[in-house]
Amino acid sequence: MSDLSIDFSKNLSEENTILTFTEEELAGVPEDFLKSLEKNEDGKLKVSLKYPHYFPCMKKARNPETRKKLETAFNSRCLKPNTAILEELVELRSQKADILGFPTHAAFVLDMRMAKDPEKVRTFLVDLAQKLRPLQEQEVKVYLEYKKEECDKYGYEYDGKIHYWDLRYYMTMTEERQYAVDSNLLKEYFPMEVVTTGLLDIYRELLDLKFTQVKDVEVWHPEVTLYSVVDRESSNLLGYFYLDLYPREGKYGHAACFGLQPGCIQPDGKRQITVAAMVANFTKPTEDKPALLTHDEVETYFHEFGHVMHQICAQSEFALFSGTSVERDFVEAPSQMLENWCWEKEPLQRMSKHYKTGEAFPDHLLDKPIKSRIANAGMFNLRQILLGMFDQTIHTQKKVDTAKLFSEISQEYLGFPSTEGTNMSASFGHLAGGYDAQYYGYMWSEVFCMDMFYTRFKKEGIMSPKFGGDYRRYILQPGGSIDAADMLRNFLGRDPTPEAFLISKGLNPNA
Ligand SMILES: [Zn+2]
Structure with a gap:
């Protein structure tokens, strides 16, 4: 299992796909970014799938074909080898849990976590998804309006749907239009x-x-x-x-x-x-x-x-x-x-x-x-829930078809399936990097993070050395020598609550 995990990460680090586009195919992407790209012999621009290349293109390239090509390549990184590795890991993890007397790998892992059992994690994710759904539906409506407008303006075909390759583009447009954020100026x-x-x-x-x-x-x-x-x-x-x-x-x-x-x-x-x-x-x-x-x-x-x-x-x-x-x-x-x-x-x-x-x-x-x-809090957080739910689901099964399952859960939580031929989980490093059955932890811990921030720093001074000192003493210093629940109580002076977290997402905690 250890060897498989190392291979999974190694494949990702060594991934080196380059796509080439004409300037026209990259229309909309900032000039200075285009200038920074190398060219191949026939003058086309070379775009890698590393973050500083991939994200600027996905955010700003207006041609849907360009984005589709990039997104398909991005979510096909290490497709063959890593899909096989991940699916083998799932089987081995399930066997290990069995030997240790746990019903599933998730149950084994969660036994030592704050959440304690898979049911609790499921409930946490499902509840949150329900709260976020109205926000996301509203956001998708706006994305589709923008998409219609773009298609009319540039003569692309409008299909009335949001796809994976549209997501970052219209999320960025929302930030720019609704909040007038000019990320290039920033x-x-x-x-x-x-x-x-x-x-x-x-x-x-x-x-x-x-x-x-x-x-x-x-x-x-x-x-x-x-x-x-x-x-x-x-x-x-x-x-x-x-x-x-x-x-x-x-x-x-x-x-x-x-x-x-x-x-x-x-x-x-x-x-x-x-x-x-x-x-x-x-x-x-x-x-x-x-x-x-x-x-x-x-x-x-x-x-x-x-x-x-x-x-x-x-x-x-x-x-x-x-x-x-x-x-x-x-x-x-x-x-x-x-x-x-x-x-x-x-x-x-x-x-x-x-x-x-x-x-x-x-x-x-x-x-x-x-x-x-x-901005985009509904979509962004539902995507986190999708990832958490996928991770929980594969680790409560003995055997899994990851590409198929990812697409189904995506449909359920985001409202659209994976792009044909892709498997995002083949490049989902967390699953082989020690976060197996624990990706939900990002959202779970955000509840505590927001409580700590709103209750102490936001109220009385974010640069307060007194709170900073308490933070260092009660939260950073002890490491795992004290249970997280106790550290939180020590810092907050009470048990944590989810109110601050909901407020931070633009939701009304009393609704
Ligand atoms: Zn981190």
Whole structure:
């Protein structure tokens, strides 16, 4: 099983498909992005399936054929080998659960999680889907209006349906039209260096830490940087972290934090320092521009760095419980909580500066993206539920046809099937990367993340060092040495409730 999981991830990292398009086929995609693309011998532009290539095209390419080609290729990544691996893993996991006396793999995994059993997870996802459905229906109506308009304007055939390859395009259009978010203009205020400095500064202040870049040290690639972290109060060295932020061939293609050495107590009673690495695939600098991040990328950066801090601040006695070694359906909560800083004025201003003029974000530019947080909330969250439900379903079965099942669940939750010939689950890294039967954890922990944020920080100051200190003490430091439910009670002063979560999605919790 371990070998299969490694092969699954390796296939994904080594995936290297290139599609070629004419400029005309990529109409709608920003000029500077097109300029950054390499050309092949006959002058066509080369588009890879790595995030900094794929997403800008899916968001802005107006030609549905182009998007269909890209989406089909994207959701066919590693189709053959990884479908076989995943389906074999499902069988082996089921057998293992059987040997251990559990009815299903999901039941085995959840036994040690906050949720405890598959029924509870199902109920959680189904309830939430019901609440979100009216939002999503409204959103789809709008997508279809836009689609009709686009088809009339550019002479494409209108089929009255939303497909996978339409999704990001019309979601982006919704943000732009309903919230007047101009993501290309926003990017100009998020040069990588400014974001990094601002981000480190916010974490420093909030958690009372000191970061220092360590130069002249051996790293695995010239783009990688290393920082030391010191506790400001005691001046103790807590650990080191690496930042590896840009895509390159053969590199892990998603964003993640990897623990390299756990912070825990050594036999001599002293604390072993933590070492962690943050890996991401952000937009690279071009010849005439520094790396300019989209707001999504800034949020991802903030999120992954939250995991880094969870590792670095670890104070548990045993390595087994150090840092992010918490219940898997809680592990996202601490860093999701910190994502909220990317949706508030003050921290955003600290992380931004126009790359040419050095000007700060004008208020009017900032209000809109902040408001746009609930744009597409129905569709976005139902997609998360689809992924969670798929993961739960395959892990309550002995044998599964993943492509067929994914398409069926997609139909049920999003209202449309997978694109012909694709199987998204062949590139669903989480399923072989330790999130099996636990993908729901993203939504599950968001409930706690929103409660923590609204109850304490949002009410009384998001840069409050007092709450930041409590956060470090009660949530980050203990790792898995305390049950998540108890950590939450310690921080909140009561049991968590889902109200804040529903409000954050634009729903009325009392409805
Ligand atoms: Zn995460």
